[in-house]
Amino acid sequence: MSASDFAIRAYRVKKNYGKSTDGPGLNGLTMEVPRGTIHGLLGPNGAGKTTAVKIFSTLLRLDEGEASVAGYDVTAEGHRVRERIGLVGQYAAVDEQLTGWQNLEMFGRLYRLPLKQARLRAEQLLGQFGLTEAGSQQVAKYSGGMRRRLDLAASLIVSPEVLFVDEPTTGLDPLARQEVWQAIQSLKEAGTTVLLTTQYLEEADQLADRISILKDGRIIQEGTPDSLKSSFGGDRLDITLLTQEDASSAAAILRELGDGGFSVDEANNRISVPVSDRTGSLLRAASAFAASGLEPLDMVLRRPTLDEVFIHYTTRSDYRDTKEATQA
Amino acid sequence: MTTQAKGLTATPPRASRFRFALVDVWVLTKRELLHWIGNPWGIIIGLLFPVLMVLMFGFLFGGAMSVPGGGSYFDFLMPGMFAMTMFFGVESTVLAITTDASKGVTDRFRSLPIHASSVVLGRCMVDMLNSVLALAVLMVTGLLLGWRWNGAWEHALLAVGLLLLLRFALLWVGIFIGLSARNAQAVSALQILVWPIGFLSNVFVDTSTMPAWLGAIASFNPLSSTATATRELFMNPGAQGDTWISQSAMLLAVAWPIVLLAIFFPLAVRRYRRLNR
Numbered sequence: 001m002s003a004s005d006f007a008i009r010a011y012r013v014k015k016n017y018g019k020s021t022d023g024p025g026l027n028g029l030t031m032e033v034p035r036g037t038i039h040g041l042l043g044p045n046g047a048g049k050t051t052a053v054k055i056f057s058t059l060l061r062l063d064e065g066e067a068s069v070a071g072y073d074v075t076a077e078g079h080r081v082r083e084r085i086g087l088v089g090q091y092a093a094v095d096e097q098l099t100g101w102q103n104l105e106m107f108g109r110l111y112r113l114p115l116k117q118a119r120l121r122a123e124q125l126l127g128q129f130g131l132t133e134a135g136s137q138q139v140a141k142y143s144g145g146m147r148r149r150l151d152l153a154a155s156l157i158v159s160p161e162v163l164f165v166d167e168p169t170t171g172l173d174p175l176a177r178q179e180v181w182q183a184i185q186s187l188k189e190a191g192t193t194v195l196l197t198t199q200y201l202e203e204a205d206q207l208a209d210r211i212s213i214l215k216d217g218r219i220i221q222e223g224t225p226d227s228l229k230s231s232f233g234g235d236r237l238d239i240t241l242l243t244q245e246d247a248s249s250a251a252a253i254l255r256e257l258g259d260g261g262f263s264v265d266e267a268n269n270r271i272s273v274p275v276s277d278r279t280g281s282l283l284r285a286a287s288a289f290a291a292s293g294l295e296p297l298d299m300v301l302r303r304p305t306l307d308e309v310f311i312h313y314t315t316r317s318d319y320r321d322t323k324e325a326t327q328a
Numbered sequence: 329m330t331t332q333a334k335g336l337t338a339t340p341p342r343a344s345r346f347r348f349a350l351v352d353v354w355v356l357t358k359r360e361l362l363h364w365i366g367n368p369w370g371i372i373i374g375l376l377f378p379v380l381m382v383l384m385f386g387f388l389f390g391g392a393m394s395v396p397g398g399g400s401y402f403d404f405l406m407p408g409m410f411a412m413t414m415f416f417g418v419e420s421t422v423l424a425i426t427t428d429a430s431k432g433v434t435d436r437f438r439s440l441p442i443h444a445s446s447v448v449l450g451r452c453m454v455d456m457l458n459s460v461l462a463l464a465v466l467m468v469t470g471l472l473l474g475w476r477w478n479g480a481w482e483h484a485l486l487a488v489g490l491l492l493l494l495r496f497a498l499l500w501v502g503i504f505i506g507l508s509a510r511n512a513q514a515v516s517a518l519q520i521l522v523w524p525i526g527f528l529s530n531v532f533v534d535t536s537t538m539p540a541w542l543g544a545i546a547s548f549n550p551l552s553s554t555a556t557a558t559r560e561l562f563m564n565p566g567a568q569g570d571t572w573i574s575q576s577a578m579l580l581a582v583a584w585p586i587v588l589l590a591i592f593f594p595l596a597v598r599r600y601r602r603l604n605r
């Protein structure tokens with residue numbers, strides 16, 4: 001791919017907020033996002049996701065390194081970048097004292113649409129995001145989901161080349177989340193490149209073509225959701241037991257059988273082991289349990305989830321026993 | 329690779345860029361006017377508050393006040409209240425700026441392809457308009473209650489001009505503080521501070537009645553100079569003083585705002601640009 005095929009590029013970007021108590025915002029971020037794709041940026045709290053989004057959208061100046069969006073340098077050609085991007089910040093940034101309709105008309109005008117067109121577009125977008133009825137109400141009266149959708153609509157007024165969405169579905173109910181996902185998906189189909197930060201692995205799994213895992217201001221792992229899962233190891237065997245004692249004796253048996261690195265979910269008496277040969281391992285475990293008189297409630301073979309991949313990579317430098325607690 | 333339809337986002341030529349800048353300022357001004365319509369009580373209370381203070385100080389405390397050099401206390405009070413109203417305007421500027429910043433609205437504006445100054449200019453237009461309204465309401469109230477100006481029309485206009493000049497300068501102080509504060513606690517601290525600063529002037533009492541050191545501080549308050557100059561222009565009592573600072577009130581009523589502007593205008597602009605520190 002040539003340079004112009006990338007909608008977003010960052011090369012060794014550093015950003016320090018200048019407070020010695022905090023870690024650096026970004027510490028050598030390097031990434032490339034091909035045009036027309038959805039890229040997921042994952043990371044624990046404070047990893048630097050918002051900092052990255054702010055630098056790409058020219059709200060924040062980088063200290064070192066280079067970054068370009070839509071082919072323009074974010075530092076030298078900020079204005080050109082701003083003409084081509086949409087930003088949906090971590091907190092819905094719409095004017096609460098205006099109505100939804102007034103918000104969209106205003107942003108349309110600021111995106112240089114003539115009055116008539118701005119009004120037409122406001123009407124369209126309200127319809128598209130199911131806000132037609134709420135359009136004449138003050139945003140202060142909106143629910144969190146409605147606000148989020150209005151926020152998203154406001155950033156789509158002139159179908160941006162690159163859209164940045166910072167945790168778009170945090171605090172939304174499942175239905176509203178689905179709607180936001182659909183909106184993002186249809187944007188991609190229209191050719192927009194999307195950089196999506198999220199805390200929800202499921203969201204990245206569903207939407208993103210590629211995923212970068214960010215930690216302490218730099219990318220520690222990158223790939224498609226599938227490749228990340230397989231890089232983490234093969235399939236997993238989940239065994240749920242009735243009591244805690246059963247769980248610990250089962251764990252002892254599995255320690256012999258599995259490929260190491262298994263995790264125990266103590267609250268649910270569930271053990272999860274990576275296995276290399278699927279049915280073989282299942283059969284061996286089953287017969288070992290039968291021999292020792294253990295009755296598992298449930299035995300399931302499955303692929304690793306992105307949650308496990310995420311936890312694995314983001315906690316790797318911490319001290320961890322082989323007995324990791326998996327979180328729901 | 330996908331190509332993007334971007335007919336709507338092409339860079340306009342220089343001439344139309346200026347026109348766009350005007351449109352931006354208008355759109356952002358209209359936004360604030362829509363706030364007034366959406367929440368009329370906010371603006372009505374804001375306009376009535378100085379009236380309430382006039383009633384309180386003019387009639388409740390006014391009987392106990394005497395004006396050095398003679399004259400009615402009410403005539404002394406009104407020009408002071410005009411200046412005070414300009415000063416209290418800072419609070420609404422700061423509040424509006426911090427609200428936008430904390431809600432992320434400022435960041436959204438900054439991610440748009442509009443000129444950075446449009447946002448601040450929109451704020452400026454609305455706050456000045458608000459101050460003109462507040463001044464008009466207060467003047468009519470004063471006239472109804474017996475305040476008179478005795479000078480010429482052009483002097484009265486000049487007085488209004490000086491008041492608005494002070495407001496304009498304080499506007500940039502407010503923008504700077506608002507951009508620096510960026511949270512609600514700082515704003516409420518400021519709201520408390522506004523009172524002693526406002527009272528530490530010759531708005532309500534002549535500085536010659538204060539302890540000497542306090543009087544000296546109060547007479548250096550920019551509010552005092554504007555109030556004294558306004559009294560002089562309206563030919564209301566309290567304008568004649570024996571210190572250099574009160575005799576040069578006219579000059580200082582122009583110089584103070586210019587000094588404030590010279591300091592806070594660049595600071596505010598820089599602050600806005602440096603939000604991306």
Ligand SMILES: Nc1ncnc2c1ncn2[C@@H]1O[C@H](COP(=O)(O)OP(=O)(O)OP(=O)(O)O)[C@@H](O)[C@H]1O
Pocket residue numbers: 017019022023024025043044045046047048049050051052090
């Ligand atoms: N305005 C700021 N001033 C000082 N430090 C900051 C500022 N903003 C962020 N930081 C620091 O920079 C680091 C990265 O923050 P950032 O907000 O980018 O993280 P994030 O990945 O978006 O986290 P979250 O998931 O909580 O939104 C953190 O250590 C944070 O404390």
Ligand SMILES: [Mg+2]
Pocket residue numbers: 049050051090166
């Ligand atoms: Mg964040």
